[in-house]
Amino acid sequence: MARYIRHAACFCTLLLVALLVNATRVQVVQARAHGENPANRRETIARYSRERGDILVGGRPVTGSRDTGEQLRYERTYTDGPLYAPVTGFASQEYGTSFLEHTEDSVLSGSDPLLAPFPLWNDFTRRRNPGGNVVTTLNRAAQKAAFHGLGGRKGAVAAVEPATGRVLALASSPSYDPAALSGNDPRVGRAWARLNEDADRPMLNRAVRQTYPPGSTFKVVTAAAALDAGVIKDVDAPTDSPEPYTLPGTTTSLTNESEGCEDLSLREAFRWSCNTVFAKLGVKVGVGDMTATAHAFGFNDNSLRIPFSVARSTFDPTVDKAQLALSSIGQYNTRATPLQMAMVSAAVANGGQIRTPYLVERTTTDDGDTVATAGSRPVRQAMYPATAARLKELMAQVVTEGTGTNAAIPGAVVGGKTGTAQHGIGNSGIPYAWFVSWAQGERDMEPKVAVAVVVEDASAVRGDITGGGVAAPIARGVMEAVLNSRY
Amino acid sequence: MTKAGTTVAPAETSAPSVRLPRRRGIELALIVLAVLLSVYGYCAVGLAKNGSVPPGAAGYGAGLCVLALIAHGAVRLRASYADPLLLPIGVLLNGLGLVLIYRLDLETPGDRAAPTQLVWSTVGVTLFIVVVLMLRDHRVLQRYAYVCVAAALALLTLPILFPSVNGARIWIRIAGFSIQPGEFAKVLLAVFFAAYLATNRNALAFTGRRLWGLQLPTGRVLGPLLTIWLISVGVLVLERDLGTSLLFFGLFVVLLYVATGLTGWIALGLLLAAVGAFAVGRLEPHVHIRVEDWLHPFASIEAGQGPNQLAQSLFAFAAGGVLGTGLGLGHSILIGFAAKSDFILATAGEELGLAGLAAIFLLYALLVERGYRAGLALRDPFGRLLATGLASIVALQVFVIAGGVGGLIPLTGMAMPFLAQGGSSVVTNWAIVALLIRVSDSARRQYDGKENP
Numbered sequence: 001m002a003r004y005i006r007h008a009a010c011f012c013t014l015l016l017v018a019l020l021v022n023a024t025r026v027q028v029v030q031a032r033a034h035g036e037n038p039a040n041r042r043e044t045i046a047r048y049s050r051e052r053g054d055i056l057v058g059g060r061p062v063t064g065s066r067d068t069g070e071q072l073r074y075e076r077t078y079t080d081g082p083l084y085a086p087v088t089g090f091a092s093q094e095y096g097t098s099f100l101e102h103t104e105d106s107v108l109s110g111s112d113p114l115l116a117p118f119p120l121w122n123d124f125t126r127r128r129n130p131g132g133n134v135v136t137t138l139n140r141a142a143q144k145a146a147f148h149g150l151g152g153r154k155g156a157v158a159a160v161e162p163a164t165g166r167v168l169a170l171a172s173s174p175s176y177d178p179a180a181l182s183g184n185d186p187r188v189g190r191a192w193a194r195l196n197e198d199a200d201r202p203m204l205n206r207a208v209r210q211t212y213p214p215g216s217t218f219k220v221v222t223a224a225a226a227l228d229a230g231v232i233k234d235v236d237a238p239t240d241s242p243e244p245y246t247l248p249g250t251t252t253s254l255t256n257e258s259e260g261c262e263d264l265s266l267r268e269a270f271r272w273s274c275n276t277v278f279a280k281l282g283v284k285v286g287v288g289d290m291t292a293t294a295h296a297f298g299f300n301d302n303s304l305r306i307p308f309s310v311a312r313s314t315f316d317p318t319v320d321k322a323q324l325a326l327s328s329i330g331q332y333n334t335r336a337t338p339l340q341m342a343m344v345s346a347a348v349a350n351g352g353q354i355r356t357p358y359l360v361e362r363t364t365t366d367d368g369d370t371v372a373t374a375g376s377r378p379v380r381q382a383m384y385p386a387t388a389a390r391l392k393e394l395m396a397q398v399v400t401e402g403t404g405t406n407a408a409i410p411g412a413v414v415g416g417k418t419g420t421a422q423h424g425i426g427n428s429g430i431p432y433a434w435f436v437s438w439a440q441g442e443r444d445m446e447p448k449v450a451v452a453v454v455v456e457d458a459s460a461v462r463g464d465i466t467g468g469g470v471a472a473p474i475a476r477g478v479m480e481a482v483l484n485s486r487y
Numbered sequence: 488m489t490k491a492g493t494t495v496a497p498a499e500t501s502a503p504s505v506r507l508p509r510r511r512g513i514e515l516a517l518i519v520l521a522v523l524l525s526v527y528g529y530c531a532v533g534l535a536k537n538g539s540v541p542p543g544a545a546g547y548g549a550g551l552c553v554l555a556l557i558a559h560g561a562v563r564l565r566a567s568y569a570d571p572l573l574l575p576i577g578v579l580l581n582g583l584g585l586v587l588i589y590r591l592d593l594e595t596p597g598d599r600a601a602p603t604q605l606v607w608s609t610v611g612v613t614l615f616i617v618v619v620l621m622l623r624d625h626r627v628l629q630r631y632a633y634v635c636v637a638a639a640l641a642l643l644t645l646p647i648l649f650p651s652v653n654g655a656r657i658w659i660r661i662a663g664f665s666i667q668p669g670e671f672a673k674v675l676l677a678v679f680f681a682a683y684l685a686t687n688r689n690a691l692a693f694t695g696r697r698l699w700g701l702q703l704p705t706g707r708v709l710g711p712l713l714t715i716w717l718i719s720v721g722v723l724v725l726e727r728d729l730g731t732s733l734l735f736f737g738l739f740v741v742l743l744y745v746a747t748g749l750t751g752w753i754a755l756g757l758l759l760a761a762v763g764a765f766a767v768g769r770l771e772p773h774v775h776i777r778v779e780d781w782l783h784p785f786a787s788i789e790a791g792q793g794p795n796q797l798a799q800s801l802f803a804f805a806a807g808g809v810l811g812t813g814l815g816l817g818h819s820i821l822i823g824f825a826a827k828s829d830f831i832l833a834t835a836g837e838e839l840g841l842a843g844l845a846a847i848f849l850l851y852a853l854l855v856e857r858g859y860r861a862g863l864a865l866r867d868p869f870g871r872l873l874a875t876g877l878a879s880i881v882a883l884q885v886f887v888i889a890g891g892v893g894g895l896i897p898l899t900g901m902a903m904p905f906l907a908q909g910g911s912s913v914v915t916n917w918a919i920v921a922l923l924i925r926v927s928d929s930a931r932r933q934y935d936g937k938e939n940p
Binding site: 001002006019031035045 | 879
């Protein structure tokens with residue numbers, strides 16, 4: 001009988017081996033596949049099991065976390081939600097994440113391996129790091145000035161620091177409170193539906209995700225192309241410009257809002273924003289050089305990330321001469337995001353150099369140790385330094401004695417360019433009011449801020465006066481806020 | 488008997504020249520270790536979930552310690568030659584089960600299963616002490632074989648009179664307590680099988696006609712055995728207690744084989760069982776669902792109905808990986824229903840990892856191995872078959888549940904010995920350990936030249 005007992009024992013050993021092999025199969029071989037199965041809630045639970053890191057503006061968090069005690073434990077909260085929504089985006093249990101909440105998610109949620117004390121340490125210990133913080137480049141005062149300047153009107157503001165590319169303000173209006181999308185109770189679903197159905201599209205980030213015809217503000221680019229290409233050698237020499245200007249190859253004639261643009265010099269034409277002069281100038285420069293300059297300013301680039309993606313601003317290189325004439329005054333196919341126009345203004349202020357804009361200064365662990373910094377950013381020469389110096393002068397004149405006097409700041413050098421963009425079928429829509437500018441305080445060595453403002457439903461009064469009247473004061477508020485901040 | 492007698496008890500060992508070590512000190516040390524490990528686990532759960540040592544830690548530890556020490560005292564008093572590993576393994580598995588149930592209790596605020604389990608554990612250990620103290624010689628049980636089988640059949644049929652719970656008619660509820668009589672029936676049936684086979688094994692093995700190389704026993708000998716077995720399995724199928732019917736079938740086959748050594752018979756039995764299982768798996772809806780779930784554990788996810796219990800169990804095991812998430816840090820509560828009973832191993836797998844799971848399997852394997860060893864060392868066929876049967880119950884049960892929740896075989900509801908929530912189960916398992924202590928004591932006592940007093 002002993003022999004058979006031994007056989008039974010052998011059989012049990014086989015069973016044990018089968019169990020161990022099966023356990024290894026499930027826990028080691030298939031572990032990753034099971035862990036990544038979308039029906040497995042563990043990843044989601046782990047993600048919300050700790051406080052999310054914060055997004056910091058001016059050293060203070062604009063986000064927070066609330067302990068709900070539920071299975072998905074921590075919910076996102078926002079201080080001044082609508083003010084910072086175009087930067088923070090939302091972090092919702094139900095609808096995912098957007099903008100910085102999305103691009104910096106690995107740091108904020110603590111899953112970034114860089115947050116670990118040593119490489120591969122967390123893989124070994126299976127520990128999850130507390131969420132890290134994201135320090136933004138935003139200027140609190142400038143952001144407030146931008147958002148409150150818009151005052152609920154549809155529009156956007158983008159401000160950058162010309163010498164570095166740091167984004168100082170990014171406002172979009174109307175806005176929404178991302179806190180309404182935190183959590184997973186039924187109210188979140190209702191808020192999501194309401195925000196998506198709203199005709200004013202409050203969740204649209206107009207500063208970086210919406211392109212507008214830039215109108216006359218694009219004349220900065222056209223002027224730079226003309227100066228760089230040598231089409232204009234003396235800004236004070238009269239140009240050979242008729243009024244009205246018949247678009248090449250057509251019978252359509254282009255007029256100006258103001259009188260007396262015929263044969264004006266570049267300086268005067270820029271100051272009074274003469275469409276005829278710049279349309280003809282663009283044709284004279286030619287589509288090749290115009291496109292090259294627009295490219296150098298950042299048009300037709302869909303790879304820009306700040307770190308979330310920026311909509312592509314366009315300058316169509318396949319236009320005929322009549323279309324080129326219109327494109328050169330920021331109409332026809334030319335479209336730009338407010339951030340792109342802020343970059344144009346910043347290039348002028350920064351001696352012709354464009355610094356790639358960025359919004360994240362650095363990321364840190366939850367106790368403040370730096371994980372990653374913005375690092376060196378690509379620099380691009382948008383125009384010759386001499387051209388930039390000329391344009392700086394021209395833009396400053398627009399503010400001192402042109403269409404942009406509303407942007408003047410006592411004691412500071414301010415340059416600007418107004419714009420009014422026609423749009424809609426047969427230009428029937430209410431024109432967009434634009435203002436792009438830069439400012440240099442009296443004690444500053446260089447311009448500190450470049451701003452672009454667009455207001456969609458400005459007023460029914462047509463003409464450049466609209467940009468100067470509606471958009472310029474908002475830009476001035478932002479510039480003052482930056483010049484007055486000392487940090 | 489001649490064959491077995493020569494292999495097991497060589498002549499020279501019967502001389503009482505050397506006194507066998509009794510190793511009671513080792514047992515005590517291991518018990519203390521088992522209690523400490525359980526208390527450590529209890530504290531780890533509290534620290535992980537609430538950031539503090541649970542308030543009941545000291546009382547809980549003391550309670551477990553006192554229980555284990557009284558059991559140890561009983562062993563010292565009446566079974567001083569017993570295998571020193573059996574009791575500590577029982578204490579450790581029971582303690583670990585309490586920790587896991589307490590840990591799952593924290594996630595289900597309405598349900599406090601751990602205190603109830605502690606009460607049942609006390610009942611179980613009390614039964615252990617009673618058996619060790621009162622049952623002086625296991626051979627006494629042989630006399631009560633027919634009482635045992637009558638009681639077993641009565642217990643098995645009793646739940647038919649009670650309403651079914653979760654699709655299985657295996658519970659009786661009296662005064663708020665629910666008892667699973669099938670659990671007790673296992674031990675009783677093992678006693679009966681051992682007694683009957685010990686008496687009739689020669690008749691089974693060497694009488695009757697030969698047919699195609701198979702030795703067919705006479706109907707008079709095999710008949711009663713087959714009848715009892717068919718009744719018990721049939722009743723369980725009626726009650727939809729698949730796990731236990733599988734267990735009874737396995738127990739029957741193993742004991743028949745160990746008693747007679749007739750391989751052909753066993754092969755035939757297994758073949759018939761396979762055919763039967765296939766037919767039941769195809770036709771019986773309750774079983775068919777289990778088989779489908781086993782073959783396609785993620786079908787419900789693809790159908791958009793979310794993961795079923797087995798898928799959740801696999802997720803839990805996978806989440807544990809090699810080292811586990813740590814006690815209290817997993818999410819095996821997602822399994823939902825039966826997380827504290829049938830699926831408790833998934834919590835062990837998630838929070839203790841493959842390492843912890845392998846350790847638990849090895850603890851069971853050690854328990855089984857010590858049972859077989861006692862069987863090998865005994866001289867009387869009843870004792871040998873009893874030890875083998877009891878050890879096989881544990882082995883089969885562990886395999887059927889662990890294989891089921893791990894996706895190796897179709898899932899059949901059964902309780903992991905000692906770990907799972909369930910009073911009848913804990914009490915029964917303590918009875919099994921008590922009987923193993925008794926037979927191992929007899930096995931080692933006979934070498935020391937001291938027959939049972």
